[in-house]
Amino acid sequence: MSDYRLHKDAVLQALSTVEEPDLKRDIVSLNMVRDVTLGIDSVRFTVVLTTPACPLQEVIRKRCEDAIHTHIGPQITVQVDMTSDVTSTRVNAPTLPGVKNIIAVASGKGGVGKSTVTANLAVALHKSGAKVGIIDADIYGPSMPTMFGAEDIRPRIFQVDGQNRMEPIQQFGIKIMSMGFLVDPGQAIIWRGTMAGRALQQFFSDADWGELDYLLIDLPPGTGDIHLTLVQTVPVTGAIIVTTPQKVALADAVKGLAMFKQPQINVPVLGVVENMSYFTPAELPDHQYFIFGKGGGQQLADQFGVPMLGQIPLVQSIREAGDDGRPAFSASEPIVGEAFQSAAQALAQQVAIRNSAVEQTKRVVVA
Ligand SMILES: Nc1ncnc2c1ncn2[C@@H]1O[C@H](COP(=O)(O)OP(=O)(O)OP(=O)(O)O)[C@@H](O)[C@H]1O
Numbered sequence: 139m140s141d142y143r144l145h146k147d148a149v150l151q152a153l154s155t156v157e158e159p160d161l162k163r164d165i166v167s168l169n170m171v172r173d174v175t176l177g178i179d180s181v182r183f184t185v186v187l188t189t190p191a192c193p194l195q196e197v198i199r200k201r202c203e204d205a206i207h208t209h210i211g212p213q214i215t216v217q218v219d220m221t222s223d224v225t226s227t228r229v230n231a232p233t234l235p236g237v238k239n240i241i242a243v244a245s246g247k248g249g250v251g252k253s254t255v256t257a258n259l260a261v262a263l264h265k266s267g268a269k270v271g272i273i274d275a276d277i278y279g280p281s282m283p284t285m286f287g288a289e290d291i292r293p294r295i296f297q298v299d300g301q302n303r304m305e306p307i308q309q310f311g312i313k314i315m316s317m318g319f320l321v322d323p324g325q326a327i328i329w330r331g332t333m334a335g336r337a338l339q340q341f342f343s344d345a346d347w348g349e350l351d352y353l354l355i356d357l358p359p360g361t362g363d364i365h366l367t368l369v370q371t372v373p374v375t376g377a378i379i380v381t382t383p384q385k386v387a388l389a390d391a392v393k394g395l396a397m398f399k400q401p402q403i404n405v406p407v408l409g410v411v412e413n414m415s416y417f418t419p420a421e422l423p424d425h426q427y428f429i430f431g432k433g434g435g436q437q438l439a440d441q442f443g444v445p446m447l448g449q450i451p452l453v454q455s456i457r458e459a460g461d462d463g464r465p466a467f468s469a470s471e472p473i474v475g476e477a478f479q480s481a482a483q484a485l486a487q488q489v490a491i492r493n494s495a496v497e498q499t500k501r502v503v504v505a
Contacts (some may be wrong), residue, residue, distance in 0.1 A: 143164040144176045144210065149183065154210035156201045159194050160487050161494045165202075173219075180215040181206060187222040188490035190267030193483040195220055224268060224351035225490055226375075233342050233372050234344055236349040240491050241299070242368060242377040242405065244398070246390025251413035252380040253281040254460055255450065255481075257312075257357040259411075259488060261465040262482035264311040268351040271313035273341050275368065276358045277334040280318030286310060287463025290319075291318055291493075293345070304345045306451035310465055313350070315341045335367040342371055352489070360390070361397045365504070369403055373499040374409035376492050378447065378485065383412055384436030395442055404501055408447070408488040410439040417448035423473060426451070444486060448481025450474075 143401045154166040165171055165185065174183040185198060203216045226238035234240075243259075245252040256272060262272045274282035283289045286309040293315060294305040306313040320337055347353065355374075358364050368374060381391035391410075396450075398405040412435025416426040429452070439446040450456075453474055459466035467478045 142212070144178070144181060146174050149174055149176070149181050149206065150212055152201060152205045152235070153183075155207050155209065156198070158188075159197060160491050161188070163494075165198070169279040171425075177215075178418070179213060180217070181210075183220040183221070184221055187220060188225045188493075189486035190222040190224070191263055191486035192222065193234040193480070193487065224486075225493040227496070228373065228375070228495050229498075231373065231498075234347055234353070237347055237353045238312045238351050239493075240353050240355065240372055240488070241408070241485070242355045242357055242365075242398070243380060244357045244361075244365070244376050244377055244394045244395040245387075246392065247358050247381075247382045248278070248392075249385045250359075250380055250382045250387050251450070252276075252300065252341040252359065253285060253356050254456060254466070255380045255411050255413055256354050257282065257285045257460075257465050258450075258456075258478040259482045259485060260312045260352075260354050260465040261310055261467040262478045263352055263486065265467070265479075266482065266486075268486070269349055270311070271347055271353045271456055272315075272337070273353065273355045274314065274316035274318060274340050275334075275341075275364050276356050276444065277317050277337075277364065278358050280316045280458075281320075282314055282316045282356065283318040284463060285460050285465065286314060288314065289318075289463070301502065302344060304340075306345055306347060313347060315397045332363075335363055338364060338367050339371050352486075361394060365397065369405060369488070371478075371501070373501045374405045375489060375499065376406040378408050378411055380411045380413055381433060381435055381438060382414045383428070387432070388428075388434045388438055391438055392441070395444075397475075399442070403502055406492050407442060407444045408485060408492060409445040410435050411447050411450065412436070414448045414452040416475050417452040419483045420454060420471065426464060441467040445484065447484040447488065448476045448477060450481065 154164045157164045172184045201216045207214045243256045260270045274280045291307045328477045379395045456466040
């Protein structure tokens with residue numbers, strides 16, 4: 139029989155020595171500890187993480203166990219249940235109140251793999267347990283219908299109070315709306331300008347997205363009208379920039395990144411994803427050939443003081459998966475899955491850090 143009694147206050151006090159590694163605050167004051175139940179020599183509680191994609195789950199679990207053993211007693215049996223509740227600054231947002239985070243995916247140059255990265259980050263976040271959607275706003279070449287094997291699918295249109303509503307299609311667990319659903323391939327050219335902007339606005343106002351943790355917006359390459367329409371239509375949680383390590387791609391990526399940093403736009407940049415970082419042949423998985431140069435993405439991230447979220451290798455199966463209408467993340471070689479999973483975790487971490495540190499982005503209003 140123990141000569142002490144376990145108290146909830148003592149448990150919380152012990153756990154208040156555990157710091158959330160990203161947010162740099164203790165997990166009790168962050169309200170991450172819930173449902174503490176006490177036994178004679180045991181304690182069980184839930185830690186609510188800021189994202190299901192949290193790469194530090196096991197670190198936090200270990201620190202909780204250590205804190206109880208150090209501050210209360212080494213004989214205590216500790217059971218830590220992990221769950222998550224993705225954070226948001228979009229509380230009471232007039233547009234899409236059920237969507238916690240809107241993330242713009244941009245690139246400077248075309249063809250650097252922005253859509254491939256968007257699709258696979260979405261699937262990686264979904265696999266971690268998050269609710270994810272994609273808006274394919276790339277009017278010049280909407281590729282989500284192809285990448286998700288949805289070329290013959292159209293969103294369902296239904297009426298609510300006499301108004302037309304659209305239900306995003308759902309493929310591989312991801313809700314998707316694409317400019318490609320609204321226009322026949324080859325006709326995109328007549329869509330430039332205001333029509334494309336109006337279509338994007340409709341994806342926000344007329345589509346039923348329900349509850350989402352992350353809504354990724356695949357933007358056209360470069361900087362243009364669609365980017366401005368986006369930041370005028372909704373407060374964007376943050377933006378990521380996709381680039382290859384190549385000099386010409388980087389020069390354009392600088393412009394893309396600088397756009398979000400402009401004071402009138404002021405969308406937090408969550409980081410850089412470097413795609414096609416190195417070529418790895420399937421038969422030589424340990425070999426890396428830096429055919430587009432090396433270190434460019436990191437250089438860009440350093441120049442703007444933003445994190446490098448990940449490096450995605452150039453792998454034949456990524457191209458094949460995209461053409462075959464299935465996300466490469468789930469099916470192909472381990473290096474592909476690992477690269478996208480680690481980039482998705484880094485992105486989710488940056489969203490959580492951004493939400494804890496910076497207030498809601500303001501929608502851009504043009505005088
Ligand atoms: N890491 C990679 N490994 C192999 N192939 C890739 C990789 N990333 C992208 N690709 C392929 O490169 C091509 C261009 O990719 P994608 O369409 O994603 O680029 P993008 O930047 O969205 O282009 P744009 O916006 O100009 O239409 C596609 O065929 C895609 O499958």
